[in-house]
Amino acid sequence: MLEKKDISYERAILVGIITREQPEEKVEEYMDELEFLTYTAGGEVMKRFVQRVEIPNPKTFIGSGKLQEIEDYVKEHEIGAVIFDDELSPVQQRNIERQLRCKILDRTGLILDIFAQRATTSYARTQVELAQYEYLLPRLTGLWTHLERQRGGIGMRGPGETEIETDRRIVRDRIALLKKKLDKIDRQMETQRGNRGALVRVALVGYTNVGKSTLMNVISKSEVFAENKLFATLDTTVRKVVLGNLPFLLSDTVGFIRKLPTQLVESFKSTLDEVREADLLLHVVDISHPSFEDHIESVNQILSEIDCADKNILMVFNKIDQYRAEVLDADDLVTERTSRHYSIGEWKDTWMQRMSGNVVFISALNRENLDEFRKMVYREVRKIHIGRFPYNNFLYPENLDEYSPEN
Ligand SMILES: Nc1nc2c(ncn2[C@@H]2O[C@H](COP(=O)(O)OP(=O)(O)OP(=O)(O)O)[C@@H](O)[C@H]2O)c(=O)[nH]1
Numbered sequence: 001m002l003e004k005k006d007i008s009y010e011r012a013i014l015v016g017i018i019t020r021e022q023p024e025e026k027v028e029e030y031m032d033e034l035e036f037l038t039y040t041a042g043g044e045v046m047k048r049f050v051q052r053v054e055i056p057n058p059k060t061f062i063g064s065g066k067l068q069e070i071e072d073y074v075k076e077h078e079i080g081a082v083i084f085d086d087e088l089s090p091v092q093q094r095n096i097e098r099q100l101r102c103k104i105l106d107r108t109g110l111i112l113d114i115f116a117q118r119a120t121t122s123y124a125r126t127q128v129e130l131a132q133y134e135y136l137l138p139r140l141t142g143l144w145t146h147l148e149r150q151r152g153g154i155g156m157r158g159p160g161e162t163e164i165e166t167d168r169r170i171v172r173d174r175i176a177l178l179k180k181k182l183d184k185i186d187r188q189m190e191t192q193r194g195n196r197g198a199l200v201r202v203a204l205v206g207y208t209n210v211g212k213s214t215l216m217n218v219i220s221k222s223e224v225f226a227e228n229k230l231f232a233t234l235d236t237t238v239r240k241v242v243l244g245n246l247p248f249l250l251s252d253t254v255g256f257i258r259k260l261p262t263q264l265v266e267s268f269k270s271t272l273d274e275v276r277e278a279d280l281l282l283h284v285v286d287i288s289h290p291s292f293e294d295h296i297e298s299v300n301q302i303l304s305e306i307d308c309a310d311k312n313i314l315m316v317f318n319k320i321d322q323y324r325a326e327v328l329d330a331d332d333l334v335t336e337r338t339s340r341h342y343s344i345g346e347w348k349d350t351w352m353q354r355m356s357g358n359v360v361f362i363s364a365l366n367r368e369n370l371d372e373f374r375k376m377v378y379r380e381v382r383k384i385h386i387g388r389f390p391y392n393n394f395l396y397p398e399n400l401d402e403y404s405p406e407n
């Protein structure tokens, strides 16, 4: 695969900026997530640098003083990779690289790197490779600096530029080729999906690491890979599930993340077809995560990007075993009581109430409340199924508890 900035076993530092749109508390959370991403990619975060800026510097992203501070730190602690939370322009990336002389990655680059490491099937690898080339194309001028450095630079401008043009053409050809390859696989997969018949299709969607695969395993008794890292799942898995005697197809899909690189959304479009063609979405949320509401918003945004926002959606709040409300001292009269102090019971009375009937609180890991989950899914799948096969609705009682195998 191309331009893989492998950061395994690498000492890394993180850089973020505080702006009007990104207040300090948010940046803290973003950096936590970036650290988790770095860890997933195999790196170790040694330090975080944060700067307050009005607007990012167009040449170096952060101010020169801060950059100097980072340069000193990088030298002193033998840092291999500097990772920025925000997207860097090709120019910024090149300038920073010149000064720091180590690997410079932005969030998109890091996510692409993780996808590259984790893609195992040829389909996923092709999708990731396409995304990488598309990310690389506007950045080819950056590569030119490497050539420039090797050759001393002066007088090399002409041939260098031709070389960039050649590089660009090679990359464009490669992109065209990969697209063709994906098209072919897509058509095969479409036929496969067509062969699945008219069964109701349900897809698990949600932010990365919320427990989609774990839930899939529990519900379908399958063995999908789940672990406490980001993007454990890149390929879609589909299983047939039967509740009562009502059969449907359940698919586990790739997790979403804030600022999911557009290149990835694009090239994973066909993986996301599984979501697009689903009759019902189960939006899984990790309620124990302090930013779970932001996560819901990111997921909803990606769902609307792929035209899935108006589908039937059930909300599944997972990891209730791990949920801890912040405790407010009875004699603390200063701290304002916020949603961070809510119990799960109180959460149920918030905006979640408006979705009543379409919300369930579970722990996939401890198998808590799965009966309620099954009942809710059964109810919705039954509605869709009966709409499709009205003549055999007698087979399916209205509620799952009314089902007994003798019927
Ligand atoms: N405490 C707790 N942990 C859970 C629960 N469900 C899943 N987990 C853990 O959360 C981590 C992520 O689970 P996955 O099932 O891989 O999550 P995913 O949503 O499929 O993640 P991606 O495929 O990376 O998008 C694993 O370490 C699980 O063991 C739960 O109900 N409670």
Ligand SMILES: [Mg+2]
Pocket (backbone or CB within 6 Å): 212, 213, 214, 225, 226, 232, 233, 252, 253, 255
């Ligand atoms: Mg998964």
